[in-house]
Amino acid sequence: MNILMFTNTYRPIVGGVSESVQRLKNRLQEEGHRVLVVTPKMAGRPRHETDVVRVTAVQHFNGSDFSLPVPIPGQLYEAIEEFDPDIIHSHHPFLLGDTAARAAETYGLPLVFTHHTLYEHYTHYVPGDSPRMQRFAVALATEYTHLCDAVIAPSESVRDLLLRRGANKAITVVPSGVDTRRYAQGSGSTTVRAWCGIPPQAYVVGHVGRLAREKNLPFLAEAATRWLVDVPQGHFLVVGDGDAREVMRDIAERAGVSERVHFTGKLQGQTLIDAYHAMDTFAFASHSETQGMVLVEAMAAGLPVVAVEASGVREVIRHGENGLLLRDDDVAAMAAALAELGDGSRRAAMCKAATATAAAFDESCCATRCLEVYRQAIAMGGPFSHADDGTWERVRGRLGAEWHMLLYRGRVLRSLLQDEPNSDKKAVDDALRDTSPK
Structure with a gap:
């Protein structure tokens, strides 16, 4: 299986998501699968790394260790077409997560999303942190799940939380794996x-x-x-x-x-x-x-x-x-x-x-469960057959991707305004209705 992953954090960042993606990638490759990771360029990254595509990024965003990716579509899509993925796995609901959703729609590929993070606890990294920003983070992650064919939650608690928030119900619990034999020594x-x-x-x-x-x-x-x-x-x-x-x-x-x-x-x-x-x-x-x-x-x-x-x-x-x-x-x-x-x-x-x-929680068990999620998502099928479709199908896919991203952002905005006592929800509904296909 050819698995294309998108993540905003990767080595040399030390953290849960970065480690989780690296471990899953390595384990899947050990089992004979091909994995390509799309991630931002970062200071201190390895000089020579295989199976990784680095996109241009703003370093140390807002004083943090994180980078703000600015993908160049032409170069990125060339790499995607050369890799010929069977499935796309997004590890974030924004930035490169948006790019993952566009790529999945463009090529008619299943999109799987792992909800690694409770994003409302991290809004202090963004200028203008406020309760409204926290609600935005929740709405963004929740609505993103509806762009996906399958969602992975690292724990039952997160699965239950996502369901209460109205997320896509196609959620499977798959913890991030650990090489338990190595940590025992x-x-x-x-x-x-x-x-x-x-x-x-x-x-x-x-x-x-x-x-x-x-x-x-x-x-x-x-x-x-x-x-x-x-x-x-x-x-x-x-x-x-x-x-x-x-x-x-x-x-x-x-x-x-x-x-x-x-x-x-x-x-x-x-x-x-x-x-x-x-x-x-x-x-x-x-x-x-x-x-x-x-x-x-x-x-x-x-x-x-x-x-x-x-x-x-x-x-x-x-x-x-x-x-x-x-x-x-x-x-x-x-x-x-x-x-x-x-x-x-x-x-x-x-x-x-x-x-x-x-x-x-050994990584071999977790990788097996993740592969089963991939297989089920692929079996569900998509609007197009694969990444080798003709040029017109790709253009149509790109247009469809932009349309769905527009609707996605509209749903996020509507969700926010529902919590605002003085918001004009009707205006948002009318705006979305006006932009619907004729």
Whole structure:
């Protein structure tokens, strides 16, 4: 099968979506499928990479790590036609997601969309952040699903949320996979602990992820530092980087425990795996996850998890079995849970259960489920046969793509105005009716 993927984030960006796309691509290729990834040009990208098309992009959009793609249609469509895809998989509902939808319509190909992100938690990266912008993000992602033949949700929580919002009902739950065998093998005590100056016998609570505003890290830092005050032999290991790092450091300094809080910066490959193995317990507080892939990575490394209940978290953690799940952001409760897992015998039982949980999220299982979604979407068929249609069919496809994108944006606008008390919804309805085909 020839699989064409569109993603706004890819290496060298370190993050959930980027890692998910890379892992899926690699696994599918290992199973004999061809995969081509369309993604923005980014500073620090690999010099030589295969099966990747980079499109022009504005770097570090609004001060973030992300790039704003500006695809050049002629060059991109030449690459698509040469690749001759059987299906298109979009990993975002905007920017290159729009390009994916246009390409699918142009060539009469099935379009699959993975809803990786709760986009309303990320609107602070866009100028003019406001409740209206959050509603826009929700409407954009929800309406995008109706352009697609199939939708993938990384967890049951996200599937249920999308259905409540009125998304396309053709949703299949397929978590992002993890190479569990690889994450099971690490030597944290002799590498990362020694590097950070953490004693071999210390009890280490760890966290891995982007240190970003949407990850609820001030709360996590408050809870961890309260635990450190009560547990003199404890250490807190933080892997990742971002704007929240200074906030977390300030919290630790105010509590007088900064010498036992260790920031490693971004880690990748075996060094990242070794960092997991340098921990005894994993702590997590984000409310913005669709799956929380780092939870599976931590469990594959044999770690129990203490986390706040949220979407993408409750599907992984079984309270009292492979970790502890808190109902809300309670600093004292989180600190107490971290202390509870300091009991070696209690933690040992949870470590075994955590490893068993991770096995269900192995990337081979997840790739197989994703392939089944592809096959079902292809079996449904489309308006045209394939990318080798004649010139007129391609022109008609391009026109149809632009028409459907216009309707898509109209539905997003209508959805927004329905929430506005002074909006003129009738005017929007009339405008859409006036632009309908005669």
